[in-house]
Amino acid sequence: MKEHAAQRPRILIVDDNAGLVDNLAEILEEAGYAVQGAASCAAALPLAREGFDVALVDLRLPDGDGTALAPRLKDLSPDGEVVLLTGFATLESAVAAVRAGACAYLVKPCATRELLVTVEQAMRQVRLHAEKRELARKAQMAEKLAAVGTMTAGLSHEIRNPLNAAVLQLSVLERRLQRLPAEAQGALLEPLTLVKDEIRRLDHILEDFLQFARPREFVPRPVAVGSVVARVLDLLEGEAERRRLTVVRAVDPEGALPPVAGDEERLRQVLVNLTLNALEATPDGGTIRVACFGEPPAPERPGEPGRVGISIEDSGPGIGAGLRDRIFEPFFTTKAKGSGLGLSIVHAIVAQHGGTISIEDGDGGGARFVLRLPRAR
Numbered sequence: 001m002k003e004h005a006a007q008r009p010r011i012l013i014v015d016d017n018a019g020l021v022d023n024l025a026e027i028l029e030e031a032g033y034a035v036q037g038a039a040s041c042a043a044a045l046p047l048a049r050e051g052f053d054v055a056l057v058d059l060r061l062p063d064g065d066g067t068a069l070a071p072r073l074k075d076l077s078p079d080g081e082v083v084l085l086t087g088f089a090t091l092e093s094a095v096a097a098v099r100a101g102a103c104a105y106l107v108k109p110c111a112t113r114e115l116l117v118t119v120e121q122a123m124r125q126v127r128l129h130a131e132k133r134e135l136a137r138k139a140q141m142a143e144k145l146a147a148v149g150t151m152t153a154g155l156s157h158e159i160r161n162p163l164n165a166a167v168l169q170l171s172v173l174e175r176r177l178q179r180l181p182a183e184a185q186g187a188l189l190e191p192l193t194l195v196k197d198e199i200r201r202l203d204h205i206l207e208d209f210l211q212f213a214r215p216r217e218f219v220p221r222p223v224a225v226g227s228v229v230a231r232v233l234d235l236l237e238g239e240a241e242r243r244r245l246t247v248v249r250a251v252d253p254e255g256a257l258p259p260v261a262g263d264e265e266r267l268r269q270v271l272v273n274l275t276l277n278a279l280e281a282t283p284d285g286g287t288i289r290v291a292c293f294g295e296p297p298a299p300e301r302p303g304e305p306g307r308v309g310i311s312i313e314d315s316g317p318g319i320g321a322g323l324r325d326r327i328f329e330p331f332f333t334t335k336a337k338g339s340g341l342g343l344s345i346v347h348a349i350v351a352q353h354g355g356t357i358s359i360e361d362g363d364g365g366g367a368r369f370v371l372r373l374p375r376a377r
């Protein structure tokens with residue numbers, strides 16, 4: 001219910017005529033909008049701070065002027081649009097509307113059809129703003145990822161050279177040690193083996209970084225998501241137990257879901273990163289829920305093969321609206337020992353699959369990450 005309300009376009013009506021507000025609210029709610037009313041500038045500002053899509057603002061308010069209020073509302077909700085309400089259709093009202101940065105004005109009392117058409121036109125503007133911002137964000141992210149890629153590739157390469165030289169010298173040392181009497185060898189060979197193991201570990205880390213910077217070619221194949229999810233959850237079961245967390249699975253590993261078109265190893269990486277984040281965010285005694293579901297093709301794209309969704313929900317603190325844009329950025333982390341690469345890798349892999357990832361509020365206030373991946377044809 002709450003979620004449904006959150007997805008409806010939000011209308012803010014600022015007018016001190018309570019009867020009119022009720023009347024407009026009724027028409028707009030019936031048309032699928034979520035409506036809030038305010039009788040003054042002072043009452044409108046805190047509501048605008050929570051965000052709105054379209055504000056209908058009376059020109060004359062008890063504590064101020066609608067034309068002065070409009071730009072302040074737009075500052076608080078930059079993607080929103082303002083429509084001014086006026087008693088008379090005069091040239092002055094039209095000029096005032098333009099000056100105030102409003103996208104239109106309505107003359108009271110307005111006919112239902114005119115109201116709905118004007119609000120729908122304003123909504124079209126609002127959607128354009130959101131699309132523009134999303135495009136700019138994607139471009140910025142791609143730029144950052146490219147910069148990270150170039151930097152990590154260069155750095156990994158530079159580190160590998162001295163590392164290879166060190167390994168070479170270690171084998172020289174090892175051979176010389178092996179020529180010593182047997183009783184002298186043990187105490188010297190042991191630290192040498194340790195150093196070799198540590199270098200091998202470093203080399204693995206560098207390999208991961210290079211993989212991130214220069215991903216392998218993507219060749220999608222049918223992947224049974226249910227069984228990948230089940231294997232990831234089996235793998236992380238011990239970690240969940242150590243943290244005293246319950247993992248609830250609504251996953252059918254037997255393959256009742258259609259396969260997706262993807263790269264199994266990379267999808268495993270996505271699920272490991274998301275599940276680890278959920279485990280790390282959830283305090284002792286909490287719950288992680290993982291579910292898979294099928295989705296038919298969208299009605300506007302009937303030729304498409306439909307999607308398979310996976311949701312991972314935790315009972316941790318959730319992710320505030322202010323952080324949601326940032327957590328996919330490379331190196332963004334709030335953890336003392338996090339690299340902040342987890343979600344940027346997830347994002348890159350999901351995009352490569354032609355899928356989407358979204359963050360929702362979980363039912364218990366935690367975070368819910370929802371992946372949607374295209375089905376194999």
Ligand SMILES: Nc1ncnc2c1ncn2[C@@H]1O[C@H](COP(=O)(O)OP(=O)(O)OP(=O)(O)O)[C@@H](O)[C@H]1O
Nearest residue numbers: 277278281327333334335338339340341342343367
């Ligand atoms: N389920 C979640 N609940 C709350 N916050 C989350 C959740 N998942 C991610 N975050 C936030 O997003 C940030 C970035 O996550 P990301 O996986 O990219 O990096 P990390 O987990 O910090 O480090 P790494 O994954 O490299 O160990 C986290 O530091 C955390 O603040």
Ligand SMILES: [Mg+2]
Nearest residue numbers: 273277342343
């Ligand atoms: Mg992580």
